[in-house]
Amino acid sequence: MKNSTLSILFFSAIFLLGSIQLIANDGNGLKIGDVAPDFSLKNVDGNYVSMSDYEDPAGFIIVFSCNHCPFVVAIEDRLNALHERYAPMGWHLIAINPNDPAVVPDDSFEKMQIRAKEKNFQFPYVKDVGQEIFPKYGATRTPHFFLLDADRVVRYIGALDDNTRDASAVKDKFVENAIARIMRGMDPDPLETRAIGCTIKVQE
């Protein structure tokens, strides 16, 4: 009996070590359950924005976004609506532009200021100068959403909804449903989704 208990412990330990190894090897970027790093990035209004600036947040809707990508342009109005609806509930939308303006001039800070004004963004639209934040998150495209709870734990990664191109044809609002479930103490379902987007532009 004692032997078998020991061997179960032994194999559990090996299994555990194995899984830790797997997690460590499994690419870069955040996974569901990880704590997302905070940042201090310059907003289009000239101020720097950090998640720690918000008092008593319910959570954060972090979206890697940009000016030039048609799949971002297609959801800009939905971003405004999202902010309007969820900011009063303590869910703060922060859009981060990770693109190198040397590669895509349309994604320069100045062009971001123009776009934010045109679209009357009421949420921070910040620049990932130096492109250090998006790799930490593991963002691969724009738009790319990361839903964080009050403790900055990653709860959902993926698309805003199931129809990027056409807001009127959306059937499943992934981000909104995820927020609703988190607020009811449940895990989002699905935890992760995918969507077509523009690659994040870095110098070759």
Add this chain to the structure above:
Amino acid sequence: MKAILLLLIFLNSGQLFALEPIVDNIKSDEVEVKVVDFDQLSPYLCPESDSETTYIINFFATWCKPCVDELPYFLELHADYMDKGLHFILVSLDFPQHLESRLKPFLKENSVTAEVFLLDDPAANDWIPKVNDDWSGAIPATIVCRAGESSFYEKTFHSTDELVELIQPFLNQ
């Protein structure tokens, strides 16, 4: 969406019969683009029965700069290897309303030799993992495959040689 497309076809062809069939198979001048949903597209992607052909499949859009930048390498590759069993499929993720105004002129201008599809299927979360489980959804993305074997690349290519290296193991199979 479909109505706009049909209208475009109508305006373009000036003939009523173009309104007749579905948007399945659209011909105008010499540029042919098949407008499909994912279920209609998937039989074309690496059919296992076709063991003689190596497929190179590139997901792109005219608005995607790295996609446009790498296209000449794919065209050069295709020119060099089309008679050695390479089939080049280009899957456009352009918005369907831009079929006539952007996609077709682009294909013509770049003398694209590929078999071209416009994938009109907004349910991306359903079909992206079916293309490849490792694909996040960023474009460009490329598959090389033959007879059930395949490699997937979510990256931009910078030379024809890079592509030659990818297809060699499949051609020599």
